[in-house]
Structure formats: structure tokens, C-alpha cells
Amino acid sequence: MNSADSLPRFILDVHLGKLARLLRMLGFDALYRNDYKDSEMVYLAMHQRRILVTRDRELCQKTPKHLACFISAAEPYRQLEELLNNYNLLNRIHPFHRCLICNAVLQPVEKQAILHRLEPKTKRYYQEFYQCTHCGKIYWKGSHYERMKAFIDWLRQGRDEQSHPPEKN
Numbered sequence: 001m002n003s004a005d006s007l008p009r010f011i012l013d014v015h016l017g018k019l020a021r022l023l024r025m026l027g028f029d030a031l032y033r034n035d036y037k038d039s040e041m042v043y044l045a046m047h048q049r050r051i052l053v054t055r056d057r058e059l060c061q062k063t064p065k066h067l068a069c070f071i072s073a074a075e076p077y078r079q080l081e082e083l084l085n086n087y088n089l090l091n092r093i094h095p096f097h098r099c100l101i102c103n104a105v106l107q108p109v110e111k112q113a114i115l116h117r118l119e120p121k122t123k124r125y126y127q128e129f130y131q132c133t134h135c136g137k138i139y140w141k142g143s144h145y146e147r148m149k150a151f152i153d154w155l156r157q158g159r160d161e162q163s164h165p166p167e168k169n
């Protein structure tokens with residue numbers, strides 16, 4: 001069994017789009033749409049064995065207890081921190097594994113095959129690329145990656161109340 005199989009999978013409430021993106025950035029399976037109805041989310045949680053993450057206590061109560069996760073933080077980075085701590089995921093981060101747009105899995109792609117889609121600077125400075133198996137979006141370890149690394153380092157260091165994530169977006 002692949003180690004990724006034992007990772008919890010999530011479905012995010014409609015207000016948690018930023019958290020969904022952060023989770024995908026770290027390689028976690030995070031289903032999200034901004035037009036899901038409560039009943040759809042509960043259905044998907046049960047049938048796909050996903051943890052339903054929400055800040056809505058009512059929705060939490062409609063969800064089987066073992067699949068419900070109430071998040072108290074309001075700010076996306078704090079929400080991520082809360083979730084990673086709750087499920088002990090800080091050491092199970094797997095960047096460049098999931099598409100930020102559609103949640104599908106990425107795979108390495110030869111630079112030559114996607115050369116025509118790259119900006120001149122990206123072409124010049126980067127050699128390693130990944131592509132979404134569903135929507136085709138291309139990823140590389142550019143400035144976005146550096147910011148994410150800084151964020152993960154921040155999470156792994158003892159976080160005190162005064163410290164802030166290195167990136168807000």
C-alpha cells in the first residue's frame with residue numbers, strides 16, 4: 001500500500017477555498033467547490049470517506065462524528081496549522097503532488113514536451129517540471145515554491161503567538 005493511501009482525505013466547506021488551496025499545495029487530497037450544498041458535502045464525506053472541514057457548527061452536527069472537523073481559526077494559515085496539528089500531518093507534507101486548481105495528481109513532465117508553453121524566463125531558469133494529469137497545468141519550483149518552503153519551515157519551528165506566517169495571500 002502506498003503511504004499516500006493512509007493519509008486522511010478532506011472535503012472543505014464552501015467558505016474554505018483558501019485552506020483547500022493550501023492543503024493541495026502541501027499534497028493533501030482536498031475536495032472543494034464554492035457551490036456545494038450542505039447535503040452534498042455530507043454525502044461526499046460519507047461515500048468517499050472524507051473528513052468534512054467546516055467552521056459551521058450546524059454542518060458539523062449533520063456530519064457523522066468521525067468525519068467532522070470543526071476549525072476554529074479564521075485566518076487560512078491558522079486554519080491550516082490547526083488541521084495539520086489535529087491530524088498530525090506536519091511530517092507528511094508532499095509538495096508538487098497535487099494541482100492547486102483541480103486537486104488531481106501531478107506527474108513529472110519533460111521540459112522539451114512543454115517548452116512551447118513556458119515564458120522565456122521560466123524556460124531559461126528552470127529544468128524540473130510537473131503537470132496536472134487532469135487539467136494540464138504546469139508547475140515548477142519557482143518563487144511560489146520558495147514561499148511555500150518558508151511557510152513549512154515556519155510551521156515546523158516552534159510557533160509562538162507573536163509569529164506570523166511568511167506569506168499572506
Ligand SMILES: [Zn+2]
Pocket residue numbers: 099100101102103104132133134135136137
Ligand atoms: Zn489540475
